Amino acid sequence: MASLGANTIAILIALGSFPVSLALTRFFMYWNSGHGITGIDVHKLNRPKVPEMVGVAVPLTIVLFAAIYSLIEGASSIPLLAYSLVVGLAALVGALDDRLKMRGIFKPLFTLLCGLPILILGVMFPGQIYNSTLHVPLFGGYHLPVIYPLTILVAVSVTSNTVNMLDPLNGSMAGGISIVAGGLLIGSILIGAGSTPIFLYASLMFSLLGFLYYNRFPAVAFAGNVGQLSIGASVGALAILGRTEIASIVAIFPNIQNSFFFLSRIRRFTEHRELISRPTKLLPDGRLADSGDPRAPLTLVRTLLIGRPATENQIVSTIWMLFLTSTSLAVITLLLTGVVI
C-alpha cells in the first residue's frame, strides 16, 4: 500500500462502493416491495409495479464510504463530514417527499437548508471546506468573501432539484450522473486535485453504477426523491469541495436545459404528478412520442421526440450521449481553469 499514490488508494477504496451499492439496492428492492413502497412504470405497455425509493442505497453507500475513507485519511474528516451531512439531509428531504407527497414549492425550500453543513463547518474551520476564490477558465479568478458562502445554499438546492427533475425514464438520471461524476473524476485527476475530491467523485460514480444495474431498462428499481435529491445534492456539494464549480454547471447542462424549460412553461415549482398535460405519450407499439399538447412543458425528452417517436432505450441512450458531450466540455473547462490568457 505504501508504494501506491494517495489518489490510487482513494479510487481503490471508492471501488468498494460498487458492490455495496449493488447489495443495498437489491435489499431495498425486496424490502420496499414487501412494504408496498412501489410505483407504476407508466412508460411500459403492461404498466409494471416497480419498487420505489430504492435510490436510498446510493446516499447510504456514499455516507458509509465517506466514513471509511475518513478513518483511513483522518485529515480529511471535516470536509467528509460536511459532504455526508449534505447528502444525508437531502436524502431525508427526499424521503419525506416520497412518503408525504409535499407540494412542489417545498422541495426547493427544504433543499436550501441542505447546504448549511458546508456553510457552518466552513465558517468553523476556515479553509478546510471551501475557498472563497473562484477559479475561472482562461481568466484567472477572483475573491468572493461575501457572495461565495451565500451561493453554497443556492448551489446545493439547484443541483438537487435539477437532478430530481431529469429522471423520467429508466436509467436516465443514474446513467447521466455517473457520466458526470466519471468525467469530473478524470478532470480532477488531470488537474492534480486532492485525493479527497477524487475519492468522492469515484465513490459517487461507483455507487451510482451499482444502482444503475437494477435501474437500467427495463428498470426493476426506481430511485425515488430520496435517491434523486441526495445524488443532486452530492453533485452540488462536490462542486464546492472539489473546486469544480464552473465545470459542474457545464456538466449538468442537460439537467439545466430540462429544468429551465419546464419552469419557463409551467411558471411555478410543481411536481410531475400534479401536471394535467403530459409532455409525452405512449404509443400502442410501446414507443414514446411527443404528446403535442401545447400546455405541456417542453422537457428534454419531449424535444428529442418532436415529430419522431422512439423507444425508451433509444431516448435514454441519447440522453447519456448528451451528458457525455456536456461532461467532455466540463473536462475541457477544468483543464482551462489552470490556463490564464
Added chain:
Amino acid sequence: MNKRAVGYELVVFVTQWGLILIGFGILTKLVAPLNLLDTTLSLGRIFDAGMKGLIALILSVAWLFIWDRQVRRYFQRRPRQ
C-alpha cells in the same frame, strides 16, 4: 428519434458553454476589479459585493434568455407539413 433535435441540443450546449466562459471572463476581468462603493465604510464591503452580485445575476439572466431564445427557435417551430 429526432436526429435534428439532437444536433440542435448539441449546438445549444456548445453555444452556452462559450457564453459561460465569456460571462465569467467579464466578471473576472471587468466587474471584480471595480470599486463600486468605498469599501472602507461600514457595510461598504457588503454593498460593493451586493452590486457586483447584481451584475452577475443580470449576466446569468442574459445567459438564460439566450438559452431560451435558442430553444424556442429550434424546437418550437411549427413542423413542416
